[in-house]
Amino acid sequence: MAMLHLSVVCAVLLALAAPSLAGDADMLQDVCVADLASPIKLNGFPCKANITADDFFFAGLNKAGNTNNPAGSVVTAANVQSFPGVNTLGVSMARIDYAPGGQNPPHTHPRATEIIFVTEGTLEVGFITTSNKLFTKTITVGDVFVFPRGLVHFQQNRGYGPASVIAGFNSQLQGTQAIATTLFAATPPVPSDVLAKAFRINNGQVDAIKAKFQ
Numbered sequence: 001m002a003m004l005h006l007s008v009v010c011a012v013l014l015a016l017a018a019p020s021l022a023g024d025a026d027m028l029q030d031v032c033v034a035d036l037a038s039p040i041k042l043n044g045f046p047c048k049a050n051i052t053a054d055d056f057f058f059a060g061l062n063k064a065g066n067t068n069n070p071a072g073s074v075v076t077a078a079n080v081q082s083f084p085g086v087n088t089l090g091v092s093m094a095r096i097d098y099a100p101g102g103q104n105p106p107h108t109h110p111r112a113t114e115i116i117f118v119t120e121g122t123l124e125v126g127f128i129t130t131s132n133k134l135f136t137k138t139i140t141v142g143d144v145f146v147f148p149r150g151l152v153h154f155q156q157n158r159g160y161g162p163a164s165v166i167a168g169f170n171s172q173l174q175g176t177q178a179i180a181t182t183l184f185a186a187t188p189p190v191p192s193d194v195l196a197k198a199f200r201i202n203n204g205q206v207d208a209i210k211a212k213f214q
Helices: 002-021 179-184 192-199 203-212
Strands: 073-078 092-098 103-108 114-120 122-128 134-140 144-147 152-157 163-169
Touching: 073 103, 092 103, 092 152, 103 179, 114 122, 122 144, 122 163, 134 144, 179 203, 192 203
Parallel strands: none
Antiparallel strands: 073 092, 092 163, 103 152, 114 144, 114 163, 122 134, 122 152
């Protein structure tokens, strides 16, 4: 009976702990502005000693980014690496701009759920579950869409002009893995025969794809 009671207590404690395990660690003080110049390496960033209001301000999302690249999109991040004031707060933002026909290629955020608000244009967006089911929607100005943490997702500009969104994340540093870049531009490279077998193509075709990402 005592062992059963102990098991129930353990189960309840784990259930209560689960929400905190799902995102960034909880704060232990009011603020902890990231000291990005510190040589100390830890899970996150150490706190800066002298802080000002400017540490909690970021002006980088007020202008469109340069979309002149193969993807036709650009992400301007307001995370802890560019906005030290969000350190330990468990939040960050980004602006994503898309040229006509531009795409934010399939990617994942291992540490955060993403929610986007469309500020310009029309986008086709979607995510794929671990059972390989695609959920997709065409969204436009004023619409909101959410991508669950860790799932592969994408955005494609389906309009005739530029498009943009503001994105929010429940992590100070969400992490991003672009699927194609991860597989075909890793350093050192993933062996071509591994990718050839995974994609059911030949080594030459893999090498041709890798060349596009150099």
